[in-house]
Amino acid sequence: MNQTHPLESLLRPAVELNTAVVCFACALMCVFAPWALALTPSVGIGMAFAFLGFGLWRGRQAWIVLRYRRNMRRLPRFALRSDQVPVSTRSLWLGKGFKWEARHTQRLHESQQPEAERYIKPSRLYRFARHLESRLEPVRSLYFVIRLLSADSALNPFRPLPPVGGIPALHAVEWREIDVRLPLGERVAHTLVEGTTRVGKTRLAEVMITQDIARAAQDVVICFDPKGDGDLLIRMYIEALRAGRGDEFYVFHLGYPGISARYNAVGRFGRISEVATRISGQLSGEGNSAAFREFAWRFVNIVARARHSLGQRPTYDQILSDVVNIDGLMIEYAQQTLAKHDAHAWDRISEIEGKLNDKNIPMAMKGRDKRVVAIEQYLQQARIRDAVLEGLRSAVRYDKTYFDKIVASLLPLLEKLTTGRIAELLSPDYHDLEDPRPIFDWQQIIRKRGVVYVGLDALSDFEVAQAVGNSMFADLVSVAGHIYKHGVDDGLPKVDGGGSGKVAINLHCDEFNELMGDEFIPLINKGGGAGIQVTAYTQTMSDIEARIGSTAKAxxxxxxxxxxxxxRVREERTAKMLTDQLRKVNVASRMLVSMAGDNPDVDSSVDFTSSGGDRISTVQVPMIEPADVVSLPKGQAFALLEGGQLWKIRMPLPLPDKGKNLPMNIQDIAEDMRARYSTGERWWEDVMPPPIHFDPPQFREVANQAAYQPPPVGPMDMGEASDAPWQE
Structure with a gap:
């Protein structure tokens, strides 16, 4: 409706409807009884068209008012299947909505006035129907009445409102919705999604991930899911199949090591010192702990250099074994190295070892293996120059008790990563060709344009999930640095003269405050140059500060x-992070003015004077208040995009897919995850048709026909994973 008056008023009776009804009646009279209006038939036809056009114009104005009032109580349903989500190579679709402007603040202000209350709150009949439901619930014989009153059908005049809570007026202030899109060029600047539990963060993640997977099979998609959401896992797998990327789909899940792919966070590196950085970076660096972290870095670096020189790929299991038993590594490295410098080295070492006893072993070497003491005494005489050997010598020269103390902070971390069946996933045996579980690393995933779901099972073991997540982030930072310098295809032959470029790496981090460490800061600060586009999901600012331990770092x-x-958020400070970035706008308000005064002139025939009118004043207010963010319905959000443009969006409710057969192992995982974890993100189920149910016998038949082998998810060719070089 065009704004032709100082104040726009839409929460009022639709008086335009009266004019429209009169115009339609006059049009009928002009056609069927022109004589009643003193018109000839020919003129009556022309007047009928004039009345009809004016009536349609006024009817449209009335419809705008009626629709506006209806939306204030119940928004139109908005639901899509995943295959109906728009996919573009130029933008990311976020949902339906509108750009928030000053007129929307004005309309929201008007909806909060007392005189607009009857257009905002449910009618008396609606409230009576809800009251009747609760009163009749104990009466089983009248159960059919409750079913009729609570039926979610457009034919039910008293159907209940959708269980999304909040204030519908926040979105109803604009009835002309459009598709809200974020240009892909803006995604490299990273996106932060905040919202409390059970308001739709996971649903928004599904919408984004669906598009990332379907986008021309060119984007890398990596999803970190600390809690383990079975529906998100199924959604990613269905979309990978639909996009023809099933062979590039990997599942890494700490809760299901039997079918999970395997991953070695320290197996690939550009410089050998990165191994020590990735491990020691997870140790505390505050206060006195900083010195112990430096010691831990040094000893891990010594161990990693020695294993690398021996031609072995570092693993967490091997590093733990070497840190606990540094003597064994010293002996193994010396056996391979010393013979190259002196053919009789071991004869001399054996001779020295035979002469050793508790009395002639140096005090600092007490508790060490006698062969290690013999090697050390031999090297003092032979003067062999080897940097790795010198590092091992410096480690064993420490008093064993003192050595155990300074690496004490390192051992708990390594034990978290090497305990139980998790060790099979994080320290894979590259020579075990009987194990069908694939092995992947980030360089391989990025080159293959892979899709990876990482389930960290944080609800079962938060400490291990945190350690694994930080290890993966640290590894990803290293890979990002290599891509930034050399490109994705560094070391591979060029095809058709093409150069080594970059690809979009979409990194979705649900509950990322649980995963975040010091490794996350360089990832989002400098990862954009390598094509990493982070979309992080969390609840409040306080979660980030509590996890990272510093307000400045947060x-x-x-x-x-x-x-x-x-x-919707529950913390006012988090809401202010959005509202404080918005400018203020002028809001107009109407004031009724009425004045009366006596006439002091007794000789005048006028006893008093009076006047009345409306006064319009403006006041400057914030575009939205923190209370508006707190009052958002489920599935709705405010978005600050493209340099501070404020958009109001709502996400589509999910409709069930028209069935794709899933392998039994994926289905079993998802069903077990649903049984074990209650994420609360199924708030839309009460207002949507029931989700698709999979029939296990049907899948068994399909699996038998296709000779499907259940165990892992991901490529089954172990040759590529086993033969891939671990040093770039």
């Missing part, structure tokens, strides 16, 4: 997210 992390999508 601000550093948040400052790297240029796009902000905020669903």
């Amino acid at each position: 601000g550093q992390v948040i400052g790297n997210f240029n796009n902000l999508i905020m669903l």
Whole structure:
């Protein structure tokens, strides 16, 4: 409706409807009884068209008012199947919505006035129907009445409102919705999604991930899911199959090591010192712990250099074994190295070893293996120059008790990563060709344009999930640095003269505050140059500060997210992170003015004077308040995109897919995850048709016909994973 008056008023009776009804009646009279209006038949036809056109114009104005009032109580349903989600190679679709402007703040202000209350709150009949439901619930014989009153059908005049809560007026202030899209060029600036539990963060993640997987099979998609959401896993796998990327789909899940792919976070590196950095970076660096972390870095670096020189790929299991038993590594390395310098070295070492006893062993070497003491005494005489050997010698020269103390902070971390069946996943045996579980690393995933779901099972073991997540981030930072310098295809032959470029790496981090460490800061700060596009999901700012332990570092992390999508939050400070970035606008208000005064002139025939009118004043207010963010319905959000443009969006409710047969192992995982974990992200089920149910016998038949082998998810060719070089 065009704004032709100082104040726009839409929460009012639709008086235009009266004019429209009169115009339609006059049009009928002009056609069938022109004589009643003193018109000839020919003129009556012309007047009928004039009345009809004016009536349609006024009817449209009335419809705008009626639709506006209806939306204030119940928004139109918005639901899509995953294959109906728009996919573009130029933009990311976020949902339906509109750009928030000053007129929307004005309309929201008007909806909060007392005189608009009857258009906002449910009618008396609706409230009576809900009251009747609760009163009749104990009466089983009247159960059919409750079913009729609570039926979610457009034919039910008293159907209940959708269980999304919040204030519908926040979205109803604009009835002309459009597709809200974020240009792909803006995604490299990273996106932060904030919202409390059960408001739709995972649903928004599904919408984004669906598009990332379907986008021309060129984007790498990596999803970190600390809690383990079975529906998100199924969604990613269905979309990978639909996009023809099933062979590039990997599942890494700490809760299901029997079918999970395997991953070695320290197996690939550009410089050998990266191994020590990735491990020691997870240790505390505050206060006195900083010195112990430096010692840990040094000893891990010594161990990693020795294993690398021996031609072995570092693993967590091997590093733990070497740190606990540095003597064994010293002996193994010396056996391979010393013979190259002196053919009789071991004869002399054996001779020295035979002469050793508790009295002639140096005090600092007490508790060491006698062969290690003999090697050390031999090297003091032989003067062999070997950097790795010198490092091992410096480690064994420490008093064993003192050595155990200074590496004490390192051992708990390594034990978290090497305990139980998790060791099979994080320290894979590259020579075991009987194990069908694939082995992957980030360089391989990026080159293959892979799709990876990482389930960390944080609800079962938070400490291990945190350690594994930080290890993966540290490895990803290293890979990003290599891509930034050399490109994705460094070391591979060029095809058709093409250069080594970069690809979009979409990194989705659900509950990322649980995963975040010091490794995350360089990832979002400098990872954009390597094509990494981070979409992080969390609940509040306090979660980030509590995890990272510093307000300044938390601000550093948040400052790297240029796009902000905020669903309903419960913390006012988090809401202000959005509202404080918005400008203020002028809101007009109407004031009724009435005045009366006596006439002091007794000789005048006028006893008093009076006047009345409306006064319009403006006041400057924030575009939205923190209370508006707190009052958002489920599935709706405010989004600050493209340099501070405020958008109001709502996500589509999910409709069930029209069935794709899933392998039994994926289905079993998802069903077990649903049984074990209650994520609360199924808030839409009460207002949507029931989800698709999979029939296990049907899948068994399909699996038998296709000779499907259940164990792993991902490529089954172990040759590529086993033969891939671990040093770039």
